[in-house]
Each structure stands twice: as C-alpha cells, then as structure tokens.
Amino acid sequence: MMLALIRRLTFAGVLIATVVLFGTSLPTWWGGHFGGYRLLAHMAASGVVVIGLPLYAILRWTDWLSAPIPTRGSAWTFWALILSGFLTIASMYACMMPSTTTSWMVALIDFHGWIGATMAVAAIAHLATLRRVDPKQSAT
Amino acid sequence: MEYFKIFLTKLAWGAVLFATVPGVSFAADGGRRFAHSDSDKRYLHHIDLYDLNNRKITPDSDQPYSPQNTCGRCHDFETISHGWHFNAFRSHALRATSKGSSAAENDAADEDADIELEQPSHEHVVDGRPGEPWIWTDERTGTQLPLSYRDWPGRFNPASIGISELEMVRQFGGRLPGGGAGSEDERKTLSPESDADDSSEDAEPSRWALTGDLEVDCMVCHAVSGAYDFELRRSTIGSENFAWAPTAALRLGQIDGSVARIKEGSDPEDPKVQAKLPKVQYDASRFGPDGSVFMDLVRHVENNACYQCHSQRTVTEGVGIDERFIHDTDVHLRAGMKCTDCHRNGIDHQIARGFEGEQHPESFASMTTLNCVGCHLGTDFYLDEEEAENSITQREIMNRPGRLGAPLPNHEGLPPVHFKKLTCTACHSGPIPSSTAGGLMTSLSHGLGDKGHRTGPELPSIRGPLFIPESTSADDHSDLDHASDEEAHSRVTVARGMWPAYWGEIRDGKVIPLSPEKVYTATRRSLRVRRGFIEEVSKPKLSSRDLVELLGEERGKVDASEYTPEERDLVDALQMKQGEELFDEKVALSLETLKKELGVEQAVYVSTGVVYARAAPSDPDSADEVADAERSEAKPNAEDDQTEVPTRLLEEITVENPEAVSMVSWPMAHNVRPAGWSLGATGCLECHADDGLIFASTVTPMGPAPKAGQPSAMASLQGLAESDRLLWNQMFGGRKLYKLLVAASLVVLGVMMLLGLAASAHRRGEMASGGQPTPERTA
Structure with missing residues (x-):
C-alpha cells in the first residue's frame, strides 16, 4: 500500500515536472532562448525528473513483475516514457560535458527539445492508460 | 526598373571583386582617372612636392609642402579625405546635411553605374559603435570632458558647448591625421548653425589664415616606420603651425617660427604679421638631381602608425603604470598579422572597425566579415537551421570560417546561449581582469608616445576592463540580423569607462x-x-x-x-x-x-x-x-x-x-588574449561563482573631486539583481554533484530498459514454447 502511494506520488512528481519543463521551454520554440527565472525553473524541474523517473521506473516495473501484467497500452506508454526520458536526460548530459563542441551542442539542444516534447506526450499518455487500468485494479 | 537595379548591383559587385584581385585593379577611386601600379610590390615614390599654391617645391622654397597638392596629383584625394579617421571632425556636419541630400542621392542611384563607381557616395554618416571620445583634459581645472562630433551617447558635441573647430584642432590635432575641420574645403561644408553658435566667429577666420589647414596627411599612416616623426608633428601642431606639420614630420627641412607666438586677432593681411609666419628651410640633400623627393611609404600601413593613436597602458592603483614587459601582445599580432589585415579599407579609406554588424559603406562580404565571428566562425554561425540552408554560404566562400587562417574554435562545453549574451571580446579581450577595474591610459587621452613623466594617476581617469552591456548608438548598430534589438544590445562586452568632470x-x-x-x-x-x-x-x-x-x-x-x-x-x-x-x-x-x-x-x-x-x-x-x-x-x-x-x-x-554626469563607456577589442587565457576557459565556475570576475568585479567612479565613489559591481551595471546571481551560482556550485546524479539516473534507466527487454524476451520465449502468458491485471 505504501509502495503504491510512493509510486503514484513519484509519477505525479515526474508528470508535473515534465509539464513545467515543457511549459518553460515553450518560448524557445519560437526562436527565443533560455534565461532568467524560466531557465531556473527548467533546471529545478529537470532535477525532479532526473531523480523521479528512475525511481518511478523501478517502482512501476518491479510492481509489474508480479502478476497480473499491465495492459498493453500502459506498458507501451511506460516504456515510451522511460526511453524518451532517457534520451532527454542523456542529450542534456552530453551538453554538460566539457568536450561537446558548439555545433554538436546546438544539435543536441535541438534534439533535447524534440525528445523532451515526446517525453511530455508519453508521460500524459502513460497517465491516460494508467487511468484505464486503475478501476480494474480497484475491482480486484 | 527592378531588374536594372539588380544589374547595377551586379556591376558594382563585379568591379569590387576585380579590385580585390592583384593586377586587375579597377577600384572605386575614379576608375581610370588615376594611375595604378596594379602590383603587390612597393611602388617607389620619387615624386615632386608641391606647396599650397601648387608650385613645385625646390630646395630654395620656404613654403611647406601640401599633401593634397602633392599626393592628390596621382590619388583620389577627394574620396580618400572622407575616410573614417578624416571625418572625425566633420561627421556632425555630414549628419546634418545627409537628410537633405538623401533624396538627391536616391535619384543619382538610378543613373549610370559608371557614375556610381566614379563618384562613390560615402557621405552617409554611420557613426557606428561608440569609440573613445576626444577627452578635453585640463589638470588645472580638474576637467576631463568627453567630446565627439559623432553621435555617441554621453559625449558632448564641441560645437554645442562653444568649442570652436580651431580649438579642437589645436587641442587634438596631434592625434588627428588631418581633414575635417582642419581643412578649409571641409570647413566650408560645416553646418551653418555650428558657425552661428561660435562666439569667436570674427576671430577664427583670421587665425585659420595664419595656422593654415591641417590637411589630410597621407604619410601619417603610409610612411614606413621611422620615416615619419610623430613627435615633431605634434609639437609643430602645438605651435599652431598646422600647415607646416606634414613637412616637419617628414623632416624635409627645418621650420622657423611659430604661429602660436602671433597675437590673437592679428590681421593675416598685415605684412608685419605675414613676416612672422613660419618659414621652411629645406634640407637640400633630400632632393634628387631631378628635384624629386623620395617618399618612403607603403600601401599596407605598418602597425607603428596605428600605435601612435591606438596604444594602451594599464595602471595599478598605488603602484603606477604597469611595465610593458609583463604584457603579452595581441595574439593576432603574435601570429604575424598586421592591424590592417583586418582593419583594412578601399580607396575611400572607410576603415573596417571590425565589430559585428558594422554598417560599412562597402557592404560586400569581404569587408563585413572582417570581425571575430566572420573569420573564426563564419557569418552563418548565428543563423538557425532554416536560415543557414538559405544562406549565401552556399554561394560565397568568403562567408565561411577560417578567413586569414583563423582557427575554428570549438568552444567545448560552452552552452550556445553565451553567444547571445556575450560578445567575443567579453571573454577573449582586454587586460586580464581583477577584482576591481584598474586604471587605463590611452594614446588619445594621455598622449602616449610623447616623451613625458607619466606616473599613472594623471587625468583623465579611465577605468577598465568593465563588463557592461554594449552601448546603443543613435544610428545603425544593428549587430546580428537574426537577433532582436533587445538581444543585440544587451550583450555584455568588455569596455573602458570614465566619469566626466x-x-x-x-x-x-x-x-x-x-x-x-x-x-x-x-x-x-x-x-x-x-x-x-x-x-x-x-x-x-x-x-x-x-x-x-x-x-x-x-x-x-x-x-x-x-x-x-x-x-x-x-x-x-x-x-x-x-x-x-x-x-x-x-x-x-x-x-x-x-x-x-x-x-x-x-x-x-x-x-x-x-x-x-x-x-x-x-x-x-x-x-x-x-x-x-x-x-x-x-x-x-x-x-x-x-x-x-x-x-x-x-x-x-x-x-x-x-x-x-554618469559613466561614459566604449568597448575595447584588443589585446586579444590566447584562448587559454579567456574567461571561462577553466569551466563554468570561473564566471558562475560568487567571485566570478565578469559579474563580481567592481568599478569605482574616479575623478578630480575628493569623493570616494561607491564601487559598482559589473552585475549591477549589467542590470542583474545580486540575489538572482547568487541563486544561480548555487546551481552551478552543485554542478559536479548534479552530473553524478544524472549519470546515475541514466545508468538506472538504462538498466531498467535492458531488464525490460530481457523480461519481454523471456515472455516471448515462454509463449513460443507453448507456455501460458501471465494474464493481464484484470478482474
């Protein structure tokens, strides 16, 4: 019961942080650049995802190891979230390395934006598919 | 009509490209009106000298030689004399008249292209990025007054505060290569209102008649190092012997007499006054058998000429002027370049100043890419993906990086946002910064180059390096075409500053x-x-x-x-x-x-x-x-x-x-330090720490008054709240830990994905072997 609460809270944290990340990045889609409080909020939210996503992955996946397994939709959105989250974090991590050149960094940041948006979609989709499962869970 | 304009443009481009190719000179100096050597070799100038009255000078002459009448015989003096350095004392007049003439020029643009080439219109005043003001310094009255005829913020127009052109030339002529108000032809074109405001209007004409014109002196820049005596030129101008300065500086003879000793208000027509005018005793050994004089000059100006007005020394508080040997020179010069490799010009002498977005009259790529980004990164550096695809890089090799052999910087680990927040020079140029901005002495303001006993605290008190936003100027300093004005003008650059007194x-x-x-x-x-x-x-x-x-x-x-x-x-x-x-x-x-x-x-x-x-x-x-x-x-x-x-x-x-009354600043570009000595070369924390010099170093207002000004942090001059900066620094302080955390997160996620794949494969294996899949979590 406690684990389920932690799992749900973790996902809630990841979901909210993802929304914040997407929201704060929105102006850059029209040619602006990050700075000031917007970037600060983006960085703070990224910390939540960096910690929360692997934690949620562990909690959710270990929960699914025991039968019954999740619905197919739920599983697909889960892995989509994990994969896109991994790539989002990795693309930013590469930018933080002191060996990334400007042209690579520009490409990585561009990629980071697109894959981050994909992650936001995956997170919302995962929430939607979870909702379909949860009533059934409660019926067990 | 539109096609015709395109045709004219292409024609002009073609002419320009030809002009850049040695041996195919067809420059905008009047086409074939003037002779060219059309070779990279030096042309030896054994030439006849002519005086102000266009009479050939012989060893027995007693009149000074006139650069205009001498050099102007073979070179387009009219076009040259409107160049960047020469219009320093006339840009206000041009600005006042440019609006009125713009309509006429537009009409002229529709005429024959040959006319365009023969009479290039360089009369549009583009003051551009603010530069060092003419600082009127008087140690006796505690005055350090920034002046400029250019429309730059914080500077006072001399005409508007009653300083006549004669006073300006007398005060600063030693650092002016001539032209502008120093020339009679140019004075006639000065705006009527400036004359009207001049309270000494009656006295001035007579004084000019005595001093003569300070003509554009070609040899100021083009003489080889050692052939031109700048010190003697300055002292000659100090004696108000303006017209005699070119002759004295080349040491063609001895100048006897001083206009400064002639009383103010003396009648130049008076024979007694005329008898007091300086006379030249020419050195006969300088004249060849044919009466010509060898002018030892080069087309590609040597650095020494630039240093006469563009030198700088740093001053340490309480110690004095820093020794020269502790400073390294600019990396470009160390690499064997010359000032004029970048700061070059055509016959119009509109020298490329070398900052991004410079509105150069010659708006073709070979001139507009002569700046940090143009050579090192290429002009497409700031373009986004779509713009880059449509850029002219595909067609113009000149726009690519690597010009003049410039190395392509990788800026490894530097987030691109820095290129929008900082100019190149902010990190790469100027004296090595310390916790407080030190004193600076410049040629223009402190007479560097003259023999003297400077100790460091002499007025004007100039401070630097400062890390402040680029100043906006009244006319086009658009910087990056892609960037909004706000972005372009808020970039932090390295600068000098002074407080007017x-x-x-x-x-x-x-x-x-x-x-x-x-x-x-x-x-x-x-x-x-x-x-x-x-x-x-x-x-x-x-x-x-x-x-x-x-x-x-x-x-x-x-x-x-x-x-x-x-x-x-x-x-x-x-x-x-x-x-x-x-x-x-x-x-x-x-x-x-x-x-x-x-x-x-x-x-x-x-x-x-x-x-x-x-x-x-x-x-x-x-x-x-x-x-x-x-x-x-x-x-x-x-x-x-x-x-x-x-x-x-x-x-x-x-x-x-x-x-x-507030700080007047102007960017500095040199000396450029090596990449390893740039700010941030050791990592983020070099700047994003509480004591990061680009934000935390301070500058204290200095001036003649016995008032200890309040130090201002660069961050406050940049408009940053100290609390925000400290908050940011905290984020950077934990950056290493955060990197470890991110790495751990990636490892966990990676492992999870592998486990997921393994589990999936296991289930598929079970199904393939006829086992029952684990049922979905259903009721």
Missing part, C-alpha cells in the same frame, strides 16, 4: 558644460592651481608639521614610500579631509566667479557622477561666505580650520539629464 551651468534643470578654455581663464585666480587640481586641491600634499603631528617625530620625516599600510591610511585620511575642505572653498569660490564672469544663472562642477553647486545661503549674511572662503584660501592648512565644524559651501544636486 567639467564646469558647467544649469539650464532648465539640465547641466551643460562650459567651454573649458573660458573656464580656465575665468577661474585662474579663484582656483590658483599651477600644476594639477588633484595634488593642489583635492588631495593636497601634507605639510611637514602635519606629518609629524600625525605620525610622530621620527616616522613623520620618512619618505612616503616607507610608510606602513596603517600610516598610509592615516595620511590618506588626513589628505582627504584637507582636500574636502579646500575643494569646498575653492570650487565654491570658482562657481561664484563663473557665475559673474560668464553670466550663467547657476554654475556647477561635475565630477565622479556628482553635480556640485553652491549651497543655498542659510541666512542673508551667508553670501559673505565666499569672501570668507577667499580669505581662508590664503592659508588652507591652518590648524584652526581643523578644529572648527566645517560649513559646507557646496551641495550635491540632481539634474534632469543624469547621462551628462
């Missing part, structure tokens, strides 16, 4: 400088400064008795260099105290004098960002304070004064034009 008047709530010459004449008696305002008023030398009383019998007699830091503080404090009292007395008295003698309503003195005015009288008798001050002035160090409660004779007032 001058005597002025309050008019409609605004402070307006008074003519420094008039101020000096009016305040000679009230200030009674012989050498310098600072050492005699603001920071007077303490008497032996004061020192003994302060430090004791023994220590009071030792040399100042032997003081301990505590003793130095004590001495400084007493000097400051005495200076404040003396400053109050003498400045108050001088303000009253100016009020009476110059007829101004309220005179003020401006220094270190403060406007000093005479304090309002507290009672009817307080008007006598001036008289009291005058009496006490005779014995400024009287002991009794120290025990009395000082009565402030001055008050600090605010004005409606604070920009007239």
Whole structure:
C-alpha cells in the first residue's frame, strides 16, 4: 500500500515536472532562448525528473513483475516514457560535458527539445492508460 | 526598373571583386582617372612636392609642402579625405546635411553605374559603435570632458558647448591625421548653425589664415616606420603651425617660427604679421638631381602608425603604470598579422572597425566579415537551421570560417546561449581582469608616445576592463540580423569607462558644460592651481608639521614610500579631509566667479557622477561666505580650520539629464588574449561563482573631486539583481554533484530498459514454447 502511494506520488512528481519543463521551454520554440527565472525553473524541474523517473521506473516495473501484467497500452506508454526520458536526460548530459563542441551542442539542444516534447506526450499518455487500468485494479 | 537595379548591383559587385584581385585593379577611386601600379610590390615614390599654391617645391622654397597638392596629383584625394579617421571632425556636419541630400542621392542611384563607381557616395554618416571620445583634459581645472562630433551617447558635441573647430584642432590635432575641420574645403561644408553658435566667429577666420589647414596627411599612416616623426608633428601642431606639420614630420627641412607666438586677432593681411609666419628651410640633400623627393611609404600601413593613436597602458592603483614587459601582445599580432589585415579599407579609406554588424559603406562580404565571428566562425554561425540552408554560404566562400587562417574554435562545453549574451571580446579581450577595474591610459587621452613623466594617476581617469552591456548608438548598430534589438544590445562586452568632470551651468534643470578654455581663464585666480587640481586641491600634499603631528617625530620625516599600510591610511585620511575642505572653498569660490564672469544663472562642477553647486545661503549674511572662503584660501592648512565644524559651501544636486554626469563607456577589442587565457576557459565556475570576475568585479567612479565613489559591481551595471546571481551560482556550485546524479539516473534507466527487454524476451520465449502468458491485471 505504501509502495503504491510512493509510486503514484513519484509519477505525479515526474508528470508535473515534465509539464513545467515543457511549459518553460515553450518560448524557445519560437526562436527565443533560455534565461532568467524560466531557465531556473527548467533546471529545478529537470532535477525532479532526473531523480523521479528512475525511481518511478523501478517502482512501476518491479510492481509489474508480479502478476497480473499491465495492459498493453500502459506498458507501451511506460516504456515510451522511460526511453524518451532517457534520451532527454542523456542529450542534456552530453551538453554538460566539457568536450561537446558548439555545433554538436546546438544539435543536441535541438534534439533535447524534440525528445523532451515526446517525453511530455508519453508521460500524459502513460497517465491516460494508467487511468484505464486503475478501476480494474480497484475491482480486484 | 527592378531588374536594372539588380544589374547595377551586379556591376558594382563585379568591379569590387576585380579590385580585390592583384593586377586587375579597377577600384572605386575614379576608375581610370588615376594611375595604378596594379602590383603587390612597393611602388617607389620619387615624386615632386608641391606647396599650397601648387608650385613645385625646390630646395630654395620656404613654403611647406601640401599633401593634397602633392599626393592628390596621382590619388583620389577627394574620396580618400572622407575616410573614417578624416571625418572625425566633420561627421556632425555630414549628419546634418545627409537628410537633405538623401533624396538627391536616391535619384543619382538610378543613373549610370559608371557614375556610381566614379563618384562613390560615402557621405552617409554611420557613426557606428561608440569609440573613445576626444577627452578635453585640463589638470588645472580638474576637467576631463568627453567630446565627439559623432553621435555617441554621453559625449558632448564641441560645437554645442562653444568649442570652436580651431580649438579642437589645436587641442587634438596631434592625434588627428588631418581633414575635417582642419581643412578649409571641409570647413566650408560645416553646418551653418555650428558657425552661428561660435562666439569667436570674427576671430577664427583670421587665425585659420595664419595656422593654415591641417590637411589630410597621407604619410601619417603610409610612411614606413621611422620615416615619419610623430613627435615633431605634434609639437609643430602645438605651435599652431598646422600647415607646416606634414613637412616637419617628414623632416624635409627645418621650420622657423611659430604661429602660436602671433597675437590673437592679428590681421593675416598685415605684412608685419605675414613676416612672422613660419618659414621652411629645406634640407637640400633630400632632393634628387631631378628635384624629386623620395617618399618612403607603403600601401599596407605598418602597425607603428596605428600605435601612435591606438596604444594602451594599464595602471595599478598605488603602484603606477604597469611595465610593458609583463604584457603579452595581441595574439593576432603574435601570429604575424598586421592591424590592417583586418582593419583594412578601399580607396575611400572607410576603415573596417571590425565589430559585428558594422554598417560599412562597402557592404560586400569581404569587408563585413572582417570581425571575430566572420573569420573564426563564419557569418552563418548565428543563423538557425532554416536560415543557414538559405544562406549565401552556399554561394560565397568568403562567408565561411577560417578567413586569414583563423582557427575554428570549438568552444567545448560552452552552452550556445553565451553567444547571445556575450560578445567575443567579453571573454577573449582586454587586460586580464581583477577584482576591481584598474586604471587605463590611452594614446588619445594621455598622449602616449610623447616623451613625458607619466606616473599613472594623471587625468583623465579611465577605468577598465568593465563588463557592461554594449552601448546603443543613435544610428545603425544593428549587430546580428537574426537577433532582436533587445538581444543585440544587451550583450555584455568588455569596455573602458570614465566619469566626466567639467564646469558647467544649469539650464532648465539640465547641466551643460562650459567651454573649458573660458573656464580656465575665468577661474585662474579663484582656483590658483599651477600644476594639477588633484595634488593642489583635492588631495593636497601634507605639510611637514602635519606629518609629524600625525605620525610622530621620527616616522613623520620618512619618505612616503616607507610608510606602513596603517600610516598610509592615516595620511590618506588626513589628505582627504584637507582636500574636502579646500575643494569646498575653492570650487565654491570658482562657481561664484563663473557665475559673474560668464553670466550663467547657476554654475556647477561635475565630477565622479556628482553635480556640485553652491549651497543655498542659510541666512542673508551667508553670501559673505565666499569672501570668507577667499580669505581662508590664503592659508588652507591652518590648524584652526581643523578644529572648527566645517560649513559646507557646496551641495550635491540632481539634474534632469543624469547621462551628462554618469559613466561614459566604449568597448575595447584588443589585446586579444590566447584562448587559454579567456574567461571561462577553466569551466563554468570561473564566471558562475560568487567571485566570478565578469559579474563580481567592481568599478569605482574616479575623478578630480575628493569623493570616494561607491564601487559598482559589473552585475549591477549589467542590470542583474545580486540575489538572482547568487541563486544561480548555487546551481552551478552543485554542478559536479548534479552530473553524478544524472549519470546515475541514466545508468538506472538504462538498466531498467535492458531488464525490460530481457523480461519481454523471456515472455516471448515462454509463449513460443507453448507456455501460458501471465494474464493481464484484470478482474
């Protein structure tokens, strides 16, 4: 019961942080650049995802190891979230390395934006598919 | 019509490209009107010299040679004389007339392209990024007044404050290569209103007739190093022998006589006055058998010529001028480049200043890419993906990086946002920064190059390096085409700065400088400064008795260099105290004098960002304070004064034009340091830490007044809130830990994905072997 609460809270944290990340990045889609409080909020939210996503992955996946397994939709959105989250974090991590050149960094940041948006979609989709499962869970 | 314009444009481009190819010169210098050597080799100039009246000069002549009549025989002097350096004293006039002429020029653009080439229109004034002002410095009156005819913020137009062109040439001509107001032809084109404002209109023409013109002197820049005596040129101009300066500087002969010794207002038509005019005794050995003179010159100007006006020295507070040997030179020069490799020009002499977005009259790529980004990163560096695809890089090789062999910087680990927040020079140029901006001395402001006994604190007090937003200028300094104005103008750059100090008047709530010459004449008696305002008023030398009383019998007699830091503080404090009292007395008295003698309503003195005015009288008798001050002035160090409660004779007032008293700044570009010495080369924390110099270093207003200005952090000058900066720094402080955390997160996620794949494969294996899949979580 406690684990389920932690799992749900973790996902809630990841979901909210993802929304914040997407929201704060929105102006850059029209040619602006990050700075000031917007970037600060983006960085703070990224910390939540960096910690929360692997934690949620562990909690959710270990929960699914025991039968019954999740619905197919739920599983697909889960892995989509994990994969896109991994790539989002990795693309930013590469930018933080002191060996990334400007042209690579520009490409990585561009990629980071697109894959981050994909992650936001995956997170919302995962929430939607979870909702379909949860009533059934409660019926067990 | 549109096609015709495109045709003209292409035709002009073609001509320009031809002109850049050696041996195929077809430059915009009047086409074939003037001869070309059309080779990269030096053309030996064994030429005849001509005087102002176009008479050939022989060893027996006594008139100076005229560069215009000599060089202008083979070169397009008219086009050349409107170049960047030569229009320093005429851009205001051009600006005033450019609007009126723009319509006519537009019409002319529709005419034949040949006409365009023969008469290139370079009369559009593009003042561009602010540069160093002409700082009128008078140590005796505590004046450091930034002037410029260019429309740059914080500078005063000399014409608007009653400084005549003659005074400007007399004051700064030694650092002006001629032209502009120094030339009669140009003076005729100056705006009528500037003449009208000139109170000395009647006297000036006669003086110009005596001094002669300060013509554009080609040899100032083109003479080989050692062939041109800049010192002699400056002293000749100092003697008001303007027309004789080119002859003297080439040491073609000896100049006997000085216009400066001829009384003001003398009639130039008077034979007695004419007899006093300088005469030249030519050195006959300089003339060849055919009467020609060898002019040892080069087309590609040598660095030494640039250094005459573009040198800089750093000053350490309390130590003095830093030794030259501790400084490395600019990396570009170390690599074997010359100033003119980048700061080049065509026949129009519109020298590329080399900053991004420069609105150069020759708006073709080979000129507009002559800046940091153009050579090192290519002009497409700032373009986004779509723009880059459509850029002209695909067609123009010149726009690619690597020009002149410039290395392509990787800027590894540097987030691209830095290129939008900082100019290249912010990290790569200028003196190595320290926690406080130091003193700077420049050729233009401190006469570097002249033999002298400079110690460092001489006025004007210029501070740097400063890390401040790029200044906006009145006309096009659009910077990056892709960037919004806000972005372009908010980029932080490295700069120099100074706080104006001058005597002025309050008019409609605004402070307006008074003519420094008039101020000096009016305040000679009230200030009674012989050498310098600072050492005699603001920071007077303490008497032996004061020192003994302060430090004791023994220590009071030792040399100042032997003081301990505590003793130095004590001495400084007493000097400051005495200076404040003396400053109050003498400045108050001088303000009253100016009020009476110059007829101004309220005179003020401006220094270190403060406007000093005479304090309002507290009672009817307080008007006598001036008289009291005058009496006490005779014995400024009287002991009794120290025990009395000082009565402030001055008050600090605010004005409606604070920009007239606040810091005036201009970017610096050199010396460029090696990449390893750039800011941030060691990582983020070099700047994003509480003591990161680009944000945390400070600059303190300095000026002649005995007022310790409040240091300002660069972050505050950049408009950053200190709390925000500290918050940011905390984020960077935990960056290493965060990197570890991110790495751990990636490892966990990676492992999870592998496990997921393994589990999926396992399930598929079970299904393939006929096992039952685990049922979905259903009721």
